Amino acid sequence: MSTITASFLVEASFRRVLYIVAFALFIYGLSGLTGPKTAVRGNRIAAVGMAIAVIATLLVDPLSNIGLIIIGVAIGTAVGIPAARQVKMTQMPQMVALFNGVGGGAVALIAWVEFRTSDGFAERPTYVAIFSVFAAIVGSVSFWGSNIAFSKLQELISGKPMTIGRLQTPLNALLGAVAVACGVAIVAGANHEWLMLLLLVTAAVLGNLLVLPIGGADMPVVISLLNAFTGLSAAAAGVALNNTALIVAGMIVGASGTLLTQQMAIAMNRSITSVVAGGFGGTVEAVAGASAAGGTVRSTSAADVAIQMAYARQVVVVPGYGMAVSQAQHAVREMAKLLESKGVEVKYAIHPVAGRMPGHMNVLLAEADVPYDQLKEMDDINGEFSRTDVSLVIGANDVTNPDARNKADSPIYGMPILNVDESASVIVLKRSMNSGYAGIDNPLFVNPKTAMLFGDAKGSVGEITEELKAL
């Protein structure tokens, strides 16, 4: 390679051009994610963009610390690849939370080192200090908040809301104020490392306290919000480092995360503020067992369910987290195939927040090769329940709770639900009579039209399938 070409490669303007290529690929790749056919390609295009951005960053002369860079990338790869390869589809939500967290952690660490290497930003313009401080606070909140979200979903700690009562909001406000005050002092020129450490620690405690009180169906909204946070903090770090690739990529994620968070909150008829204020299912003491709702529970057998469904015209399957937990999606697909061979029309009703993340059920059912066009979104299927003979609820609870429609003092009142109680009969597969993730009674279970089939979802579906074969 001639010297002219070599020096051209390390020109700042050439690097910038590569960054433009990289973020163009990000945008093009993301637009591919709009359809199931182009999505795989879209994701890979975005990955190519990322590779180009990393290579561009290494094209500097002189390139210091290459050994350390390689070590960092090697450790990250050694951890990231097995984690992504081995994670089960059901554990996807917590994996996203974890990957999101480390991203936020990286932002916070970078801001800290910038502070250390620039004499507390004394050598930098004021705006660099402002954006770095913002990145440090938001990155730290995102890292610790995501870790709590991960721990809750992985059931390392209880998934139930944990609050310290009335002191919660004032304490959060105080922590936020301390972090911001440290930031302001740093921006004003105070060069004390303890200020940066205090900022990071208060933001960390705030991140923990923000997510601990959140439980139940609000979890997906929180992960999405933290995703947006990390994106915004990355964009802020990009402004501080004068790096367009970081700015564009971070901001796209910030915008998309915000949009997704809004959409999820709307689907649950909750405002983002009330989600963050926490206590969903925590404000009302969870009453164990549906007996508290009055009425009796009718339990049934796999054989009865099989007969009922075999002679139905239309069966709607309503999957929830229970299906994910017991990995029942393949069994469900097999059962559905048998039903279809008997001339029964089978559809799947997907509530936007069924499971722990939007689209969670779609991913699982797609894994089991359920045809894409049988998956119906809430608005499309709700009109059909009145024409449905059997609704088969597999491990879903809160998203079918008629209290959301009828009972004004219910914590989930106003949340759009799947109107399974309008169908001629309802069969609920459930492990026990314990209340759902949100800890609220479900009167659907004591509805005279409802029959319960207790047991592990995969086992129950398997039994039904055997009975169907025997018919």
Add this chain to the structure above:
Amino acid sequence: MLVTNLSILVLAGFVGYAVISKVPNTLHTPLMSGTNAIHGIVVLGGIILLADGAATGFLSKLLLVIAVAFGTINVVGGFLVTDRMLEMFKSKPKELVEADAEDGK
């Protein structure tokens, strides 16, 4: 420089909003995972600070190596997980329909 970067910031926000508002509900989980991978671009920040040699001292370098490792986990893990999820959507509808037809016989 600041003004240029701020305009890029604002425009990128609108681009992100416009591109992503078209994504169907079904693909929200892969989308979240995919965008999650993209903000792993913070790995660049760690690489830049290491590569320019400004960070001296053990602690600064250690923090940056951790930052690069974190960023890499975010990028590599994020894209791989998204890819695994999306592969499941890629099943060829034609074959499935044929398979169903055979089952129906």
